Amino acid sequence: MDFRLTPEQEARKKEFYQVCGDLNKKKPPQYIGIESKNDNDECWEFHRHCAREFGKRGWLSLGWPAEHGGSGDMMDKVLFSEAVGYYGVPGVDEFGVAMLAPTLLAAGSEEIKKEFLPGIAKGETMWCELWSEPNAGSDLAALTTTAIRKGDEFILNGQKTWNTGAHRADWAFGVYKSDPQAKKHQNLTFLLCDMKSPGVTVKGIPYIDGAHIYNEVYLDDVKVPAKYIVGKEGGGWAVVNVLAGFERSNIGLVYLLLRGMEQLVEYCNNTKRNGVLLSQDPIIRNRIAEMACGLEAVRTLAYRIADQQNRQEMGLMDAASVKIFASELMEKMSHVATDILGPYGQAAHSKYAKMGGVWESIYQACFVPIVSMGTNEIQRNIIAWYGLGLPRMK
Numbered sequence: 001m002d003f004r005l006t007p008e009q010e011a012r013k014k015e016f017y018q019v020c021g022d023l024n025k026k027k028p029p030q031y032i033g034i035e036s037k038n039d040n041d042e043c044w045e046f047h048r049h050c051a052r053e054f055g056k057r058g059w060l061s062l063g064w065p066a067e068h069g070g071s072g073d074m075m076d077k078v079l080f081s082e083a084v085g086y087y088g089v090p091g092v093d094e095f096g097v098a099m100l101a102p103t104l105l106a107a108g109s110e111e112i113k114k115e116f117l118p119g120i121a122k123g124e125t126m127w128c129e130l131w132s133e134p135n136a137g138s139d140l141a142a143l144t145t146t147a148i149r150k151g152d153e154f155i156l157n158g159q160k161t162w163n164t165g166a167h168r169a170d171w172a173f174g175v176y177k178s179d180p181q182a183k184k185h186q187n188l189t190f191l192l193c194d195m196k197s198p199g200v201t202v203k204g205i206p207y208i209d210g211a212h213i214y215n216e217v218y219l220d221d222v223k224v225p226a227k228y229i230v231g232k233e234g235g236g237w238a239v240v241n242v243l244a245g246f247e248r249s250n251i252g253l254v255y256l257l258l259r260g261m262e263q264l265v266e267y268c269n270n271t272k273r274n275g276v277l278l279s280q281d282p283i284i285r286n287r288i289a290e291m292a293c294g295l296e297a298v299r300t301l302a303y304r305i306a307d308q309q310n311r312q313e314m315g316l317m318d319a320a321s322v323k324i325f326a327s328e329l330m331e332k333m334s335h336v337a338t339d340i341l342g343p344y345g346q347a348a349h350s351k352y353a354k355m356g357g358v359w360e361s362i363y364q365a366c367f368v369p370i371v372s373m374g375t376n377e378i379q380r381n382i383i384a385w386y387g388l389g390l391p392r393m394k
């Protein structure tokens with residue numbers, strides 16, 4: 001692919017950075033990382049405000065086909081995600097905008113697209129993902145929560161877990177066992193569910209830093225109209241695979257790290273330890289240079305994915321590669337950065353926090369993308385099977 005931007009793309013990029021930079025100045029003081037929105041009411045309101053700002057500019061539907069209000073160019077979406085990631089502003093619902101919308105465009109009925117895409121595009125409807133269960137994570141198809149059809153409705157029963165932002169979300173997309181007699185992978189149905197439906201109970205799972213981000217969701221005789229099916233009844237596994245590709249190919253993380261690195265460089269250029277600037281320390285220089293190389297590599301992988309998406313050629317292996325690379329880079333970078341900051345690296349909500357506590361927050365969160373969206377071991381399996389043609393282990 002050609003990595004140069006056209007003059008029109010350069011102009012749009014400038015506008016994305018301008019608006020995100022302005023929103024960045026309005027962040028509430030409690031807002032440290034992207035997950036602050038789920039933990040704190042003020043941060044959530046700020047998330048909604050940013051979403052509306054983006055929505056009214058049509059930026060939440062970039063990359064969508066023109067008939068649904070998009071530009072049709074995935075590169076626009078990438079450039080916008082870069083600006084959002086760079087300033088670490090919220091406003092892009094990772095579940096609705098980044099995952100469900102492209103899935104509905106690929107696999108949803110016209111009726112469902114008409115009902116749900118406008119709310120996502122305007123930044124009004126927020127979503128969560130109800131996939132994992134206490135005994136079904138990597139082996140998602142082993143899930144046991146049921147969706148049994150009765151006339152024009154499905155009745156949901158069971159428990160989901162680790163559901164990010166489920167306590168804030170308006171709607172959930174989920175996958176359920178709809179035919180207990182059918183073979184594994186052929187018995188699943190993908191459904192959209194109103195989180196205000198009677199029978200939905202959400203309980204928080206406190207994160208290691210005490211924040212309320214993740215949840216367990218209990219479903220007791222929850223009624224979902226059959227029109228809210230995505231794909232075919234019993235064909236949910238195919239929809240899961242479509243969505244998983246979008247879930248794993250997000251570039252915002254790369255730019256969050258890029259900005260973190262720039263701030264770290266500035267810190268090292270202005271901070272002395274034992275009378276010597278940190279930026280004069282050969283070990284520190286070396287480790288930051290390694291960060292920069294990693295970021296450049298993952299940025300290139302993410303651009304490649306956008307190019308493939310434009311041509312409808314994105315493979316599971318490509319999405320898996322960028323997911324592994326970006327998440328493991330985040331982990332390495334958070335360790336290096338907090339090492340460089342020394343004891344200050346442990347301060348977040350404190351007057352001693354450096355760079356607004358962003359590296360402490362990234363450190364606390366760095367294992368999340370490694371485990372969620374399918375663990376990196378599973379991604380490596382995907383690369384082995386679908387990318388390299390290696391056999392499955394017996």
Ligand SMILES: Cc1cc2nc3c(=O)[nH]c(=O)nc-3n(C[C@H](O)[C@H](O)[C@H](O)COP(=O)(O)OP(=O)(O)OC[C@H]3O[C@@H](n4cnc5c(N)ncnc54)[C@H](O)[C@@H]3O)c2cc1C
Pocket residue numbers: 128129130131132134135136137138139161162163164165214368371372373374375376377378381
């Ligand atoms: C912070 C966080 C947020 C999350 N958010 C959501 C969400 O919003 N919605 C949602 O539905 N889920 C969410 N999840 C769940 C996530 O998708 C699962 O945790 C993940 O798929 C792993 O499943 P598990 O936790 O059951 O681990 P397990 O599947 O039990 O795996 C345990 C370990 O065994 C390894 N392993 C398992 N099978 C294999 C294999 N075949 N080959 C090699 N290694 C293997 C795994 O890599 C892992 O290291 C989230 C998880 C976390 C931690």
